[in-house]
Amino acid sequence: MQNETLALGVIKSVQKLYLEVQLPHGFLGRVNIYDVSDKYTELLRESAETGIIQDDLVELSDMFKVGQTVRCFIKEADSSRGSGSTKRYLVSLNPKMVNKAVISKHVKPHMVFVGSVVSVEDHGYIVDAGVARMNCFLPKDQVDVNPDLGSLIPFTPYVSDPLQDSSCKRVLKVTTRLDPTLSLLSPDSRANFDCLLPGTCLHASIVKKVTSTLVAEFSEHFISISRTHYIGNKEDYQIGAKVVVCIILVDPSTKQLMGSLLPHLVNPIPSVLNVSEMLSKCPVGTRFSGSLVERVNKRAVLVKLPKTNGLKAVIRIPKTGTKNNENLKSLVVGSKLTCRLTDHDFLENVAVATTNKYGIMLV
Numbered sequence: 001m002q003n004e005t006l007a008l009g010v011i012k013s014v015q016k017l018y019l020e021v022q023l024p025h026g027f028l029g030r031v032n033i034y035d036v037s038d039k040y041t042e043l044l045r046e047s048a049e050t051g052i053i054q055d056d057l058v059e060l061s062d063m064f065k066v067g068q069t070v071r072c073f074i075k076e077a078d079s080s081r082g083s084g085s086t087k088r089y090l091v092s093l094n095p096k097m098v099n100k101a102v103i104s105k106h107v108k109p110h111m112v113f114v115g116s117v118v119s120v121e122d123h124g125y126i127v128d129a130g131v132a133r134m135n136c137f138l139p140k141d142q143v144d145v146n147p148d149l150g151s152l153i154p155f156t157p158y159v160s161d162p163l164q165d166s167s168c169k170r171v172l173k174v175t176t177r178l179d180p181t182l183s184l185l186s187p188d189s190r191a192n193f194d195c196l197l198p199g200t201c202l203h204a205s206i207v208k209k210v211t212s213t214l215v216a217e218f219s220e221h222f223i224s225i226s227r228t229h230y231i232g233n234k235e236d237y238q239i240g241a242k243v244v245v246c247i248i249l250v251d252p253s254t255k256q257l258m259g260s261l262l263p264h265l266v267n268p269i270p271s272v273l274n275v276s277e278m279l280s281k282c283p284v285g286t287r288f289s290g291s292l293v294e295r296v297n298k299r300a301v302l303v304k305l306p307k308t309n310g311l312k313a314v315i316r317i318p319k320t321g322t323k324n325n326e327n328l329k330s331l332v333v334g335s336k337l338t339c340r341l342t343d344h345d346f347l348e349n350v351a352v353a354t355t356n357k358y359g360i361m362l363v
Contacts, residue, residue, distance in 0.1 A: 001027065001074050001089065006098060006250040008198035008265070009072040009091065010273060010346040014061050021072060021091055022347045024249050024258065026316055029072055029091035033060060037094050037116030038128065040150030056149040063151045067275040067346060069265075070152075071114050071198045073097035093152060095130030098197065101252050104134040104170045106192040109157050110182040112200065112268060115174075117147045127155060127174060134170045142175035154270040156183060183268035184244065187219045193255060196221065198247055201268035204259075206241045209234050212297060214261075216245055221257060223247070227297060228314075228348055229260035248347070264349050275346050281308045282341055282351040288313070289338045291353075296331050303339065305351065313351040315339060328355065 001007065001023070009021035009029055021029035034041045043057040064070075070093055078088040092098070095115045107113070115129040115136060125147065127136040138155065147153050159173035185191055185202035196202075204216035204223060214225040214237055223245055230237070237243070246265040249258035260266070264273055282305065291303040291313065301315040317325050331337070339353035 001025070001249070002251060002253065003074060003076050004252060005074040006198050006252070007072045007074060007091075008246070008248040008347070009070045011064055011066055011068045011070060012344070012346060013066060014064050016060070019060060019064055019093075021070060022345055023072065023074075023089065023091075024347060026314075026345060026348075026352070028088045029074075030078060030088060031070075031072075031091050031093055035075075035090075035092040035094055036060075036063070037150050037152060038096060039116050039118045043150055058148045058151070063148065065272050067273040069199060069270050069273065071098045071270075095128060095152070097130070099130035101194045102129075102131045102197075103192070103194050104131050106195050107131065107134065107157060107170070107172070108189065108191070108195075110179070111185070111191070111195055112154055112156050112178060112183050112270070113197070114152050114154050114270065116152055117149055120149070127153065129155075134172065136172050136174045138174050138176065142173075142177060144176070147176075154178060178269045180268050185218070185268075190219055193221060196247055196250060196257060198250060199268075199270055200247045201266055202245055202247070204243055204245045206237050206239055206243060208239070209237075216243060216259065218245070223257040223259040225259050225261060227295075228300070229258075229262055229265075231261065231263075262349060265347070273346060273349075275344070277309070278311060278344055278346075278349070278351065282311055282313070282344070284341050284343060287338065287340045288353075290336050291339050293331050293333055293335045293337065296329065296333065298329065301328050301331055302350070303337065303353070311351065312349075313339060313341060313353040314345065314348065315353050315355055 007023050012022050013020040017033045019031040023029045043054045047054050073092045075090040078090050115127040117125050118128045119126045124139040127138050129136050155174040157172040157174050202218050204218040207217045208215035212227040216223045244266050245259035248260050288305045290306050295302040305311050339355050341351045341353050343352035
């Protein structure tokens with residue numbers, strides 16, 4: 001992934017000073033504690049300078065949960081950690097980075113954004129959306145739980161009031177009470193590219209198939225859907241078929257969009273995914289014999305794990321040519337193999353496994 005790419009992530013772990021995030025393509029991201037929001041960084045620095053913990057300062061574990069979807073800004077590759085499918089990136093969740101390309105005049109009611117709470121007023125909260133020339137006010141009667149200062153909240157505008165001054169600022173009243181039907185964008189909404197952010201869900205039409213990749217169109221924008229992000233076979237998706245797509249990757253430099261049709265991601269409201277079943281039934285280190293091969297391509301093998309209520313694992317094939325790689329590519333659908341789980345990919349909702357003989361023996 002290129003620097004400044006926007007990606008949908010899922011939190012894998014919450015540590016004292018950082019978050020670990022699952023990114024598309026099996027990549028990992030690290031969000032340092034200073035990359036959450038400007039307000040949260042300000043509270044941290046005030047506490048560090050005075051030696052006194054600010055009353056408004058909460059821990060990362062109070063704001064984030066394992067399985068939570070987050071909108072990520074890719075800062076740069078972490079050259080000190082990993083390569084290939086385990087490559088790690090330094091990531092920011094700061095709305096000023098995630099939303100920095102958004103143009104205020106393109107923001108419309110029911111579009112879902114993520115901002116940070118910067119202050120508490122008598123009747124509500126000031127929210128920093130990270131969008132130039134745009135202020136957001138969240139009335140207290142539009143929240144169900146009082147948000148912490150510096151925390152990230154999903155919201156949608158419901159009242160717009162352009163001010164008549166030289167700065168041409170927009171003042172938006174926003175709500176955290178999101179409607180999953182209204183927040184699902186239709187082609188008629190004419191959404192601009194800068195507002196198509198990771199996690200945005202929309203109605204689209206299949207217009208092309210390129211090898212195993214589906215291409216969908218939404219309001220003159222094209223969205224690529226890789227093989228790992230749709231269920232069934234490409235033959236199941238006819239040209240012209242209507243689908244609901246979740247944006248998972250945005251490359252502002254090339255205007256490229258990648259999406260997903262996976263049911264657990266097609267939710268216009270940012271949420272915490274249910275990962276408890278996978279963690280309980282597919283703990284890392286577990287060896288599965290008789291795993292049924294469901295899909296094989298040059299990048300990965302997908303298997304159904306026995307006695308797990310249909311849970312699946314992906315065996316990613318490294319780019320380096322080895323005898324084991326050729327053996328994996330020669331597998332046929334319906335055959336069975338033995339694998340050992342090494343990780344979980346919450347974004348794709350699969351376990352990650354190996355068939356390496358040495359790895360299988362480590363049980």
